[in-house]
Amino acid sequence: MTLRDILNKLLGRQQASATTARERLQLVLAHDRSDLSPELLDQMRKEILEVVTKYVEIDMEEGAVSLETEDRMTALVANLPIKRSKLTTEKA
C-alpha cells in the first residue's frame, strides 16, 4: 500500500488503478499458472474442508484455502484454525 492509497482511503476515494491492476494480476496469474479455475478451487476447498473436519473441528469463519504465488511458484495455502481435535475428545 502506498501513501496515495492511504490518503485515498481516508478521503473515501478509489485506490490508485495501478494498485488494483497489481492485485488483480496476482490473483489471475495464480489461477492461470496452476491451471485451476475458481470453480475447481472452490470444489477443492470444500473437499479439503470435508476431510479435515472428519478429524478436527475447525473455525469455518476464519478458515481459508487459497493460491499464493511468488517467483513463478504457486502454492496452495490452507489456513484452518483448529477449535479442537475430534480424536482426542473421543478418546477422553
Added chain:
Amino acid sequence: MAPNTRTILICSGKGGVGKTTLTANLGIALAKQGVRTVVLDADFGLRNLDLLLGLENRIVYTAQEVLEESCRLEQALVKHKQEPNLALLPAGNPRMLEWLKPDDMQRIVEMLREIFEYVLIDCPAGVEDGFKNAVSATKEAIVITTPEVSAVRDADRVIGLLNTQGIKPIQLVLNRVRPKMIASQEMLAVDDVTDILALPLLGLVLEDEQVIVSTNRGEPLTLSGSNSPAARCYSNIARRLQGENIPLIDPAKEEQGLRAKVRRLMQTKIF
C-alpha cells in the same frame, strides 16, 4: 561459420505490443555495432518486418523458396543498404502456415547461424503453431509486454511455455512506459511488472510518438542516431545484449520539478 551465434526469439503472447518494432530497432542497432545480424520474420500470417525496415520493395525470394530449395539462402536475404551488417529473411506466403513444421523453422535458423552472429526472430502473436514453430528453433527469448493487465497476463502464459521448452535466458522488455502515468499510479510500475513476471529486465522503452514517425518512413529510430526517448532505449537494449553494463532509465527521473517530487513521495510503499 559464426561459432557463437545467438538466436533470440522476440515474443509477447498478446498482439500489437511492439515485437516487430523492437526486432527492427535491435537489428539496426546491433548491425551498427558491427555485428553481423539477421532478422527473420516468423510472422507468416501478417508479415510486417520488411515494412518497418523499409525493405518491402527489395524482396525477391522468401523463406518459402529457401525451404523449397528453389533459391539459395543468399538470394533470399535482403541486405540493408545503409547498414550492410543487417539482413532480412522475409516471411513467405501466408499459405506456408499450412505446411510449415518445427523442422522447417529449425532448418532455416541453422542455415542462418552459419553466416550471422545474431539471429533475431520476430514471433507472431498468440501461442499457436506459429509461435511453437518459432520456439522450436530458438535458444534464448526476449518477452516484450506493455504495463497493462492483459499484456502482462499473456506474457506470463508465454513465459510458462518458454520455460517448459527449456529456453534460456528469458529476458523482459517493458514497452510503452509512460513516466507521468506511473508517477500518478495509474500505470503499473516497472518493478510491479518484473516482480509479477519474475524475469530479469533487459530494458524498458518509453512511449514515444517518434516510433510512429519512423514506422511511416520505414527507417527504425536507431538508424538515424536519433536522440528521441525510444531511440535511446532501443540502443541501450542492444548494448546490454552485447554485455555492456548500461544503467536502466529511471522513469521517475524523466520527470522533473516539485510536482514530480510530490508524486514520487505519494508512490512510497508503506506496507
